[in-house]
Amino acid sequence: MSSKEGKKKVVVVGGGISGALLAKSLQFHADVVLIDPKEYFEITYANLRAKVEPSFAERSVVKHSDYFTNGRIVVSYAVGVTETGVLTSDGHLIPYDYLVIATGNNDSYPKTRSMRLEQYEEDYEKIKSANSVLIVGGGSTGVELAGEIAVDFPEKKVTLVHKNSRLLDFMGVKASRKTLDWLTSKNVEVILGQTVDLNSHSDGAKTYQTSKGETITADCHFFCAGVPLGSSWIKESVLKDALDAGGRLMVDEHLRIKGRKNVFAIGDITDIPEIKQGFFAMQHAMVTAKNLKLLIYGGKESKMATYKAGPDMAIVSLGRKDAVVQYPMTTMIGRIPGFMKSSDQFVGKTRKQMGIDTSCFPL
Numbered sequence: 001m002s003s004k005e006g007k008k009k010v011v012v013v014g015g016g017i018s019g020a021l022l023a024k025s026l027q028f029h030a031d032v033v034l035i036d037p038k039e040y041f042e043i044t045y046a047n048l049r050a051k052v053e054p055s056f057a058e059r060s061v062v063k064h065s066d067y068f069t070n071g072r073i074v075v076s077y078a079v080g081v082t083e084t085g086v087l088t089s090d091g092h093l094i095p096y097d098y099l100v101i102a103t104g105n106n107d108s109y110p111k112t113r114s115m116r117l118e119q120y121e122e123d124y125e126k127i128k129s130a131n132s133v134l135i136v137g138g139g140s141t142g143v144e145l146a147g148e149i150a151v152d153f154p155e156k157k158v159t160l161v162h163k164n165s166r167l168l169d170f171m172g173v174k175a176s177r178k179t180l181d182w183l184t185s186k187n188v189e190v191i192l193g194q195t196v197d198l199n200s201h202s203d204g205a206k207t208y209q210t211s212k213g214e215t216i217t218a219d220c221h222f223f224c225a226g227v228p229l230g231s232s233w234i235k236e237s238v239l240k241d242a243l244d245a246g247g248r249l250m251v252d253e254h255l256r257i258k259g260r261k262n263v264f265a266i267g268d269i270t271d272i273p274e275i276k277q278g279f280f281a282m283q284h285a286m287v288t289a290k291n292l293k294l295l296i297y298g299g300k301e302s303k304m305a306t307y308k309a310g311p312d313m314a315i316v317s318l319g320r321k322d323a324v325v326q327y328p329m330t331t332m333i334g335r336i337p338g339f340m341k342s343s344d345q346f347v348g349k350t351r352k353q354m355g356i357d358t359s360c361f362p363l
């Protein structure tokens with residue numbers, strides 16, 4: 001099923017960190033179609049900085065057309081997959097020779113880049129005009145947001161409620177404890193082991209009830225938990241047997257979906273036993289690009305590259321200068337890890353990897 005020019009058809013579903021890099025890497029080797037519900041790719045690491053400094057998003061939210069210049073972008077959700085094509089929510093069936101699924105996390109973002117930039121302005125105004133902010137969720141999103149507000153607006157009262165007994169529970173106990181100490185030192189009130197039912201909270205009300213009956217007063221709130229995996233669309237498809245009980249796609253050492261020769265999965269959607277991090281997702285993309293180039297040009301399957309799960313590493317920024325980093329042998333907090341991530345949030349580095357001109361920030 002090659003295209004008119006004789007090129008193989010590669011469909012990439014999901015234009016996040018991994019799918020975007022893969023589409024870019026293959027664009028001159030195959031007839032590539034990128035399916036994503038938005039016209040842009042976002043460096044997710046910078047999301048929370050953009051809420052306290054909206055102009056930051058001008059560099060971290062990038063139109064797919066800025067790095068993917070030799071392929072087709074379909075701005076739509078994938079809703080199903082057959083043996084030979086992907087069905088989209090706008091009713092098209094997009095044929096493939098090779099399919100790569102990179103639908104990591106299915107957060108609902110606006111369709112256009114300008115709408116996304118407006119959203120950051122609105123969040124900034126919301127924070128600026130509040131004296132007190134409630135953050136629900138103590139994973140990386142909630143912790144990074146609490147850190148950003150505590151550092152940029154130290155006069156505001158920040159309360160963070162997390163349902164589990166420790167913050168950042170995807171990292172080790174040391175990282176959780178050091179992060180709790182850091183937030184507390186910045187006057188963030190952290191409430192662990194409780195939830196806040198936002199469904200029973202009426203708009204404009206300034207009090208919130210926790211699951212243990214505590215009352216929190218805040219001028220506004222941010223919900224930073226519960227982003228679903230982007231795999232619900234696969235559940236009724238020909239690939240349903242490749243989903244594990246948690247909704248992740250089971251892959252082999254070549255990142256091919258279990259039992260399939262021409263379908264790959266990369267990024268957070270995979271069942272690879274490693275902390276879900278963008279730098280691993282980008283490595284998945286590079287391995288898969290290499291394997292697809294090999295197969296497209298008629299190479300032997302036995303020559304395919306393999307991927308080994310990454311080490312126990314993760315980094316979470318804490319405001320503009322500090323961060324907490326976990327390596328396999330040690331965990332550190334403060335300026336040294338902060339130097340790695342917190343000033344630029346890996347935006348410059350990622351733009352460079354994506355081949356986007358770092359001197360031009362299109363609006």
Ligand SMILES: Cc1cc2nc3c(=O)[nH]c(=O)nc-3n(C[C@H](O)[C@H](O)[C@H](O)COP(=O)(O)OP(=O)(O)OC[C@H]3O[C@@H](n4cnc5c(N)ncnc54)[C@H](O)[C@@H]3O)c2cc1C
Nearest residue numbers: 014015016017018078103104105230267268276277278279
């Ligand atoms: C606050 C925060 C900070 C982080 N900091 C770091 C860091 O410093 N370093 C690091 O390495 N990692 C970091 N991470 C983790 C990193 O963001 C993820 O590991 C990475 O984004 C995963 O990439 P992905 O391509 O698998 O999926 P995602 O980036 O989640 O992208 C998924 C894409 O698929 C699309 N999609 C979903 N469903 C569908 C569908 N049905 N059809 C079509 N498209 C669909 C989505 O719209 C999205 O574009 C951080 C995460 C968070 C939340």
